Amino acid sequence: MSTTSTTSTTSAPRYAIGVDLGTTHCALAWVDLSASDGEATRHGVLDIPQLTGPGQVGSAGLLPSFLYLPHADELAPGDLDLPWPAAHDFAVGDMARARGATTPIRLVSSAKSWLCHAGADRRAPILPSDAPPEVQRVSPLEASTRYLAHLRSAWDHAHPEAPFALQDVTVTIPASFDPAARELTVEAAKAAGYQNLTLLEEPQAALYNWIHNSGGQWRRDVKPGDVILVVDVGGGTSDFSLIAVLEHDGTLELHRIAVGEHILLGGDNMDLTLAHLVARKLAAAGTTLDAWQMRALGYACRGAKERLLGDSELAAQPIVVPSRGSKLIGGAIRTELTAEEVRSTIVEGFFPDVPASSRPASRLRGGLTQLGLPYAQDAGVTRHLAALLGRQVDATIDLAGFVRPNAAQASFLHPSAVLFNGGVFKAALLAERTLGTLNGWLVAEGAAPARVLAGADLDLAVARGAAYYGYVRRGHGVRIRGGTARAYYVAIESAMPAIPGMEPPMQALCVAPFGMEEGAEVELASQQFGLVVGEPIQLRFFGSSVRRQDLLGTLLDFWQPEELQELGDIRATLPPEGRSDGNVVQVRLHAVATDTGTLELTAVAIDGDGRWKIEFDVRTNG
Amino acid sequence: MNHPTPDNQARQISLLQRIPLAFSAFFSILSSPAVAARVDRLHRDDASAARPAPAAPVAALRQATPDAALQLLALLQRDARLIDFTEENLTSYADADIGAAARIVHEGCRKVLREHFTIAPVRAEAEGSRISLDVGFDAGAIRLTGNVVGSAPFKGSVSHRGWRATEVRLPKLAASHDVTVLAQAEVEL
Numbered sequence: 001m002s003t004t005s006t007t008s009t010t011s012a013p014r015y016a017i018g019v020d021l022g023t024t025h026c027a028l029a030w031v032d033l034s035a036s037d038g039e040a041t042r043h044g045v046l047d048i049p050q051l052t053g054p055g056q057v058g059s060a061g062l063l064p065s066f067l068y069l070p071h072a073d074e075l076a077p078g079d080l081d082l083p084w085p086a087a088h089d090f091a092v093g094d095m096a097r098a099r100g101a102t103t104p105i106r107l108v109s110s111a112k113s114w115l116c117h118a119g120a121d122r123r124a125p126i127l128p129s130d131a132p133p134e135v136q137r138v139s140p141l142e143a144s145t146r147y148l149a150h151l152r153s154a155w156d157h158a159h160p161e162a163p164f165a166l167q168d169v170t171v172t173i174p175a176s177f178d179p180a181a182r183e184l185t186v187e188a189a190k191a192a193g194y195q196n197l198t199l200l201e202e203p204q205a206a207l208y209n210w211i212h213n214s215g216g217q218w219r220r221d222v223k224p225g226d227v228i229l230v231v232d233v234g235g236g237t238s239d240f241s242l243i244a245v246l247e248h249d250g251t252l253e254l255h256r257i258a259v260g261e262h263i264l265l266g267g268d269n270m271d272l273t274l275a276h277l278v279a280r281k282l283a284a285a286g287t288t289l290d291a292w293q294m295r296a297l298g299y300a301c302r303g304a305k306e307r308l309l310g311d312s313e314l315a316a317q318p319i320v321v322p323s324r325g326s327k328l329i330g331g332a333i334r335t336e337l338t339a340e341e342v343r344s345t346i347v348e349g350f351f352p353d354v355p356a357s358s359r360p361a362s363r364l365r366g367g368l369t370q371l372g373l374p375y376a377q378d379a380g381v382t383r384h385l386a387a388l389l390g391r392q393v394d395a396t397i398d399l400a401g402f403v404r405p406n407a408a409q410a411s412f413l414h415p416s417a418v419l420f421n422g423g424v425f426k427a428a429l430l431a432e433r434t435l436g437t438l439n440g441w442l443v444a445e446g447a448a449p450a451r452v453l454a455g456a457d458l459d460l461a462v463a464r465g466a467a468y469y470g471y472v473r474r475g476h477g478v479r480i481r482g483g484t485a486r487a488y489y490v491a492i493e494s495a496m497p498a499i500p501g502m503e504p505p506m507q508a509l510c511v512a513p514f515g516m517e518e519g520a521e522v523e524l525a526s527q528q529f530g531l532v533v534g535e536p537i538q539l540r541f542f543g544s545s546v547r548r549q550d551l552l553g554t555l556l557d558f559w560q561p562e563e564l565q566e567l568g569d570i571r572a573t574l575p576p577e578g579r580s581d582g583n584v585v586q587v588r589l590h591a592v593a594t595d596t597g598t599l600e601l602t603a604v605a606i607d608g609d610g611r612w613k614i615e616f617d618v619r620t621n622g
Numbered sequence: 623m624n625h626p627t628p629d630n631q632a633r634q635i636s637l638l639q640r641i642p643l644a645f646s647a648f649f650s651i652l653s654s655p656a657v658a659a660r661v662d663r664l665h666r667d668d669a670s671a672a673r674p675a676p677a678a679p680v681a682a683l684r685q686a687t688p689d690a691a692l693q694l695l696a697l698l699q700r701d702a703r704l705i706d707f708t709e710e711n712l713t714s715y716a717d718a719d720i721g722a723a724a725r726i727v728h729e730g731c732r733k734v735l736r737e738h739f740t741i742a743p744v745r746a747e748a749e750g751s752r753i754s755l756d757v758g759f760d761a762g763a764i765r766l767t768g769n770v771v772g773s774a775p776f777k778g779s780v781s782h783r784g785w786r787a788t789e790v791r792l793p794k795l796a797a798s799h800d801v802t803v804l805a806q807a808e809v810e811l
Binding site for chain 2: 049052055057058059077078081083102320322326329
């Protein structure tokens with residue numbers, strides 16, 4: 001600030017920071033831009049100071065994505081103190097998770113899943129969803145902001161010489177996030193003081209981390225014609241992406257060709273399912289567990305599961321749930337988890353060896369549903385995978401320069417390599433089962449089995465990969481291309497005469513084509529909309545992950561139900577400034593794929609220079 | 623100084639009193655070796671009185687601060703239920719019940735050690751292997767046992783590799799935090 005020379009040196013970012021804003025954990029990694037050259041990088045993961053108990057601050061590489069809203073009398077003054085000045089009416093991280101286990105009505109969890117839940121008002125204070133009226137609720141947006149702000153403060157505390165706001169920051173999101181969820185993530189990050197911000201899809205971040213770890217070796221591990229399947233099963237979500245390898249002028253290029261649906265299904269569901277299984281066994285023997293013991297049981301089951309899946313010799317693992325009172329020996333509950341139970345529940349329940357033609361069932365499953373969030377109705381990760389590959393069978397057809405066309409008779413897209421990510425795959429057996437199932441499909445269609453791209457760091461790959469991406473974006477390595485992974489449509493009522501008793505037929509108008517690269521802007525010239533000043537215009541909004549060929553302005557009269565997914569409504573409101581209410585202004589729609597990684601729709605007046613943003617996050621139910 | 627203490631006053635003896643005392647001392651020293659030795663000692667004491675008395679060879683002992691110990695106890699109670707376990711009377715329980723509780727204690731203690739300490743062996747050699755200790759080895763880290771005679775280098779076999787904490791990561795505490803509360807009482811509403 002004092003001299004121009006220091007201003008110029010401090011305004012250029014010194015670090016590329018990657019932030020993994022996860023459903024269950026957050027992490028922050030960095031690459032030192034000034035000390036890195038080519039494949040030799042100086043990088044690391046930030047230890048995040050956080051409350052581990054009242055008045056106690058410890059550090060860990062992961063920040064549990066939990067927010068606890070204590071009662072005014074619950075804690076002593078100073079109990080929520082952090083190493084930096086902080087608000088004193090909430091806690092995030094380890095202590096929030098531990099406290100929330102005994103007082104769940106004050107715990108906010110899975111805020112990220114709410115952030116992409118189009119059925120909820122994500123800016124409204126709705127969490128915790130089962131809190132009594134006196135608890136001051138927060139919005140999913142606010143909860144996410146608090147996690148992000150905590151990470152920023154932790155960085156600023158550790159690096160006073162390199163303020164967070166001046167660094168290059170990449171925040172990761174599921175590849176399946178729709179435009180509204182992406183925009184809300186950016187809004188949360190901006191509210192948390194993030195300035196130079198870019199979004200990156202998590203499966204891409206995992207692949208970037210793999211490339212980074214390989215130290216240049218990746219060019220020998222993949223070849224033109226490869227299709228890399230990234231399977232990312234985290235604590236709360238399953239996320240898939242397909243990335244094709246091309247060669248252009250002698251250099252390898254990576255193209256993200258498809259992403260999966262948003263599936264709320266992850267490791268926590270698996271541990272919870274096991275815990276319920278054991279709790280049912282105990283209940284049958286006359287022992288019931290309270291919420292605190294259920295949580296202890298969940299932890300015990302996770303440990304036992306990993307041991308049982310890691311060692312095929314083990315037949316059973318003892319499970320001990322401590323009593324809550326001070327009588328430890330007298331009050332502990334003993335039981336066991338058998339290898340057979342883990343196999344039938346986790347391996348067969350979540351990773352069934354199904355044929356390639358199977359698809360997720362849409363019936364409701366008991367153990368997985370929770371009021372509010374749209375959890376996956378089918379727990380079979382492999383069935384969701386089969387659905388994605390089947391849906392994307394033609395994904396490489398129009399890919400210019402791709403040298404290994406999918407077999408003509410193939411019923412699904414044939415991946416040739418698999419990268420696993422997410423804590424679930426610490427149990428190597430689950431990765432083996434997923435790969436085995438996939439290879440069964442491939443062999444049945446006469447294709448070569450896929451190989452595993454090894455060497456990923458399952459917990460921190462996304463944060464590390466995001467930091468590396470910030471480095472790569474400055475021209476220091478290969479970038480994954482592909483643009484937007486969906487085409488977007490708005491519904492238009494057809495001019496056809498209505499038939500009594502039937503909904504008026506609807507047409508879908510393509511307002512943003514598939515694969516818009518960042519920075520691209522398109523104007524829909526063929527269609528005008530009349531906006532009434534002062535009155536919002538609301539349109540139904542759709543996305544398609546398969547209709548690659550639709551151009552801007554394409555009007556669909558008919559489509560397969562699985563081709564287009566409704567993403568909620570979008571809305572434009574013309575402020576009445578300078579116009580009288582009720583006037584109609586003719587506008588055209590513009591779509592911009594922003595550098596940040598969001599999609600922006602604007603209504604641009606045909607006469608004059610008015611330009612109004614169209615909101616994605618619209619409540620459908622008042 | 624201007625106000626001599628009563629003690630000093632009592633020792634003040636007048637000139638008239640000092641003359642016979644000098645003569646008597648003169649003859650006492652000449653006739654008695656014992657008196658001569660006492661006077662000699664008196665002289666030397668006077669000479670050394672200006673210097674401080676030689677310090678007694680007692681090393682100052684450190685009092686370890688109880689905060690870190692209490693903090694560790696609280697962590698062991700929270701994660702391993704160590705105080706609950708230790709405070710319970712084992713006599714009325716079967717070994718199987720004690721074993722079940724021991725799993726909780728073991729797993730929790732391990733978690734505390736892994737999270738808050740980095741612990742490495744003092745000697746990298748396998749236990750049972752023969753090693754040689756040169757002059758100036760760290761006697762604080764290595765304990766000689768058995769036939770401890772002769773001089774370095776000492777040759778012997780490692781019976782325990784030892785442990786050394788290479789890093790301690792205890793949670794930081796708020797100024798107001800009461801470390802004497804090892805586990806809060808819980809009251810369910």
